Amino acid sequence: MKQLPESGFLRLPQIIGDAKRNIPALIPVSKSAWWCGVASGKYPKSVKLGARTTVWRVEDIRAMISAA
Template sequence: MYQLPESGFLRLPQIIGDQKRGIPAVIPVSKSTWWEGVKQGRFPKPIKLGPRTTAWNVADIRALIASA
């Protein structure tokens, strides 16, 4: 399993995985399911780091995993 960093930010492939690049999923859902979950409030809201860069706080992802 992928080890989450202690702090910082994660991009979407680091959360839901990317088989083409060999990145294992921490939360194994599709991209569309993830974004629908964000919209409905099941998954944490992203943070915009730049005009084309979206990320999630590691603490929010850890809290999501702990609540499951």
């Protein structure tokens, strides 16, 4: 697993990866599968920083990975 900061936020491409920008996936799922998982409670809830900015807390992503 690549190094994650101790605290802060991650955008969706940083979590599920982006081949065009050469960003490896932490959680290898599709965008639609990720959003379905967020809606069902399988994945952490998002935080809206603005009208077009959605992020996830690094602490929540770390906890989800270590619980798996």
